[in-house]
Amino acid sequence: MEMTAQQRDVRAKQAANAPKNPTAWIIAVSCFVLIGGALFLYSRVSWQQALLYVLGAFGGFVLYQAHFGFTSAWRKFILYRQGEGIRAQMVMMAVASALFLPLLIKGSIFGHSVAGNVHEVGIAVMIGAFIFGIGMQLGDGCASGTLYHIGGGDTNGVVTLIGFIAGSVIATTHFDVWMRMPHVDPISLIASFGAWGGFLLQLVLLAVVYYVVTVMEKRRHGKLLTTPLEHRHGWKTIYKGPWSLLVGALLLALMNVLVLMFKGSPWGITSAFALWGAKFVQLFGVDPTAWAYWQDEAKRQALANPLYYDTTTVMDISLMFGALLAAALAGRYTKPVQWKRPTRMTIGALIGGLMMGYGARLAFGCNIGAYFGGIASFSAHGWAWFVFAFLGSLIGVKLRPYCAYKN
Secondary structure (H helix, E strand, C coil), rough: CCHHHHHHHHHHHHHHHHCCCCCCHHHHHHHHHHHHHCCCCCCCHHHHHHHHHHHHHHHHHHHHCCCCCCCCHHHHHHHHHHCCCHHEEEHHHHHHHHHHHHHHHHEEEECCCCCCCCCCCHHHHHHHHHHHHHHHHCCCCHHHHHHHHCCCCHHHHHHHHHHHHHHHHHHHHCHHHHCCCEECCEEEEHHHHHHHHHHHHHHHHHHHHHHHHHHHHHHHCCCCCCCCCCCCHHEEEEEEEECHHHHHHHHHHHHHHHHHHCCCCCCCCCHHHHHHHHHHHHHCCHHHCCCCCHHHHHHHHHCCCCHHHHHHHHHHHHHHHHHHHHHHHCHHHCCCCCCCCCCCHHHHHHHHHHHHHHHHCCCCCHHHHHHHHHHHHHHHHHHHHEEEEEEEHHHHHHHHHHHHCCC
């Protein structure tokens, strides 16, 4: 039956008032930023910088589609003895270690040097990692988690990032005080036990963690628990997700070795936050070069250069847009973003960010640069970071309910 003019007007008004689906626009904008950014970096900096920008986007895409979290994985084990996430991390470390090993032994590739993240172990690392562990639970995300959560439409991540930057700046003002604390020189498992000895010891340590987590989970539940995946997209799961944690672990290990090959050092995230904060305070006449952290010539040069010359900065930005693209393809933005959040959660996210920013500077990195990159580099510092950050998470998990989180 043909509609009357009045009915057509009603239908037209309903269509006009219906919520718009911004997915197509978000996909278009994400692709524009990622492709345009890569071309810009290729023309202004180098093809390596453009490639690293693409790798950052790839990392954000993987993190979102596999929901590969460090914070949530530790929390699930602490509270419920669900160890799937930690086991995936151990697999990721093992694969990355195997891929890192020949590069670290050779020490160069493509005409430039290659070095792992091997740092000293001391009071600063222990306290920094411990603080970071508390903060990642209060902020509801680690360094990589904060960035990919922002891309995924989690407004809480924006608050956490603000705290992250502020905490990083605060730590740089008296960085030298912490560096004078008692410590031992950097320890490399490869240097200490040889290539094969270090590699075997690394695998043993990873296997021990994997085994302990498995035993404790079986003791609680009688079996290993796995997260069921909704394969509702068929072959489109390739770009719509969700992906398994194991797939995420393998792809992130591959990504990190590619970063090592083209950057010369492993993937990192939080050094950019200190740089952003320093650039910000310069706008108000503050001179960060007077602070201890910026006395290093490479850091001073990064402060003097435009931000797009900083590899960590461009990878952090592309990570967020890679996650944004993944979220849009997965249908995340068919529902409106929730901007209103409990005040306690906002305060918790800000404090958590402050703690992570401060702790990451003390501990020579975060869950990516120190934990992932450190262990994959066969550094004792990476293992120390893991232990003390996990201890901090034990406390952070207990504090989460006070920040209105539902564990």
